[in-house]
Amino acid sequence: MSENRPEEKKKKQPLSDRRKFILGMARGVGLAALGGFVWSAYVDEVTASQLLLRPPGAIKEEDFLKTCIKCGLCVEACPYDTLLLAKPGDHKPLGTPYFVPRDIPCYMCPDIPCVPVCPTGALDESSVTTDGKLDINIADMGLAVVDEESCIAFWGIQCDACYRACPILGEAITIEYQQNKRTGKHAFMKPIVHSDACTGCGLCEKACVTEKAAIHILPRETAMGKAGDYYIKGWDKKDEKRLENAKEIKTTTEVSKQKASDKLNGDLLEGLY
C-alpha cells in the first residue's frame, strides 16, 4: 500500500485478515464486558442481604449463596411444608430455601430430615450435631425479638402464648414477673427471649395472638449486637475470661508533646517575654 494513494481509495480497501481478527476479538471482548457488567449488577442485586430465615444448619449467608445448588431436596424432606424455594417474584435470592414462621414455622423435628439430604453441605450436619447425634435444639435459624410496644403482656394483659408455644420451654423464653405500677394492684408477666437457647424456629411468632405478631424471628446477624472487647460485665469473673485472647488495640492518633501547663500558661509567658 503506497502512501501516495488518495484517501478515498484507501477506505474502500478490504480489511486485512489481521485487522479483521483483531477487530473481531475486540468486539467479542467488548460485548463480553458489556454483558458481564449487566449480569454482575443483576446478580449483585438479587443476592443482596435479605431478612431471610434459612433452614436449620445453614452455613453463613455469604457461603450459603455460593454453596446452595437450589435443588429443593430440603424442601421436599420437610414434613410440614415449612420450607419454600424462592420463586421469581418473591424478591429473594432465586431458588434458595427459606421459611416464613408466621405462615408455617419450623416444628423442630428431632431427626432434622431437611439437613442430611443436602447434597452440597450448604446445610451443615455438624452444626446441628452434639455427641454424634442430630440435635435440633442447637440450631441457629434466627432469634425471636419482642416488640414491647405491641406485646400485650407488656400492657399488663395476662398472655403467655409465646412462652407456652416455645419448644424449648422455660429456656428460650422465660417470664419475668414485675409489679404493674400503673394500676398498682397487678403484675406484668413479660416474655424475655434468651439468645443462647433460642433456635429461631418461629413457633412463638406463629402463636402470638396480636394482629401482627409482637414477637417475630429475625436473622441472628440482624437481631444481635456485639459488645466487642472494650467492655466486660462488672462483678463477673467468667466474663473477664472472654477477653483473655483479646488483642491490644493501638490507636494512631498523634498525641501532642506539649504539657498541659504549657498550653495553660502560653499567653502569660508570651506577655512576660
Add this chain to the structure above:
Amino acid sequence: MKTLWNNYRYLFLRRFVQISLLVLYFGANAWGWKMLQGNLSSSSILGVIPMSDPYAALQMLAAGAVMATNLLVGVAVVVVFYFLIGGRAFCSWVCPVNMITDLANFLREKTGMNRIQGIKQPASRKIRYWVLALSLIISALMGVTAFEFVSPISMVHRGIVFGLGFGWAAMLIIFLFDLFVLKNGWCGHICPLGGFYSLLGKFSLIRVQHYEENCTLCMKCKKVCPENQVLHMIGKESLPVLSGECTNCARCIEVCDDDALGFSIRNMAKNKKTGE
C-alpha cells in the same frame, strides 16, 4: 398411522422422556414419590444415587465453595451418563426449555418467520462459549454461582416442580426471543449449559452416523437440524457427527427417507469405515 410413527418416532420418545421426568420430579414434591427427588440442579434416584449438575458444580468451584463428597459423586454420575449417551442429549431429551424453543421453532417454520429474515443467521453459535467463560469469571469475582441466579432452565424446571411465581415470564422471554429475534436463539446460540454439554459431548459414545451411499441429497436433515453446522458431511462422506454441538435429538434420522442417517456407537462406526 405407521408413517406418523415412523416420521416422528424420536420426537414422541423425546417428549415422553421429557414429560415423564417432569412428572416424576413433580410427584416427588407434591406427593412424596421417591423415584426422582430434587430438580435438574441436583437430585437423587430412590434416595440413593445422587446426581448433580456438573456446570453448577463448576460455578461453585469458581465461586470458592467447599465441595461436598455427595456433590462430587453426583457430578461424576451425570458426567459418565452423558459421556455415554451424548452430552447434549440433555438438551433434547431432558431439558424442559427444549419444549418451549421447539414450539417457537415450529411456529417460525409454519408462519414463514424464517423467510423474512433470510438464511444467514445474524449471530454466532460461539456465543455460548463466551457466556460459559463469562459465568465462571463472574462466579469467581462475586463469590456466587452466577448462572444459577439467572438460569431460565432452572427457573422453568424449579417452577414446574416447586411453584412457578413469575417464572412464566422467563418462559415467555425465551419463547419470544426464539420466535422473533433469532432462530434457535437460546438453545443454539446462548445457553451456556448447552455450551458446557457441547464440550462434554465431544467425547461421548453415541453418535449420529451418516451413510453417504444412501444419501439422495434432499437436504431435509439440514433443514430440520437445530444445529445444522454439525451436518457438514451430508452427501460428501460417510462420517459420524463428531461435533459436541449435536444434541442427539434424532430429528435428522426420522426425517431421512433413505436410511442415510442412524445412531451408532462412536468407535464401532469408525471401525466399520476403516474396514470398508
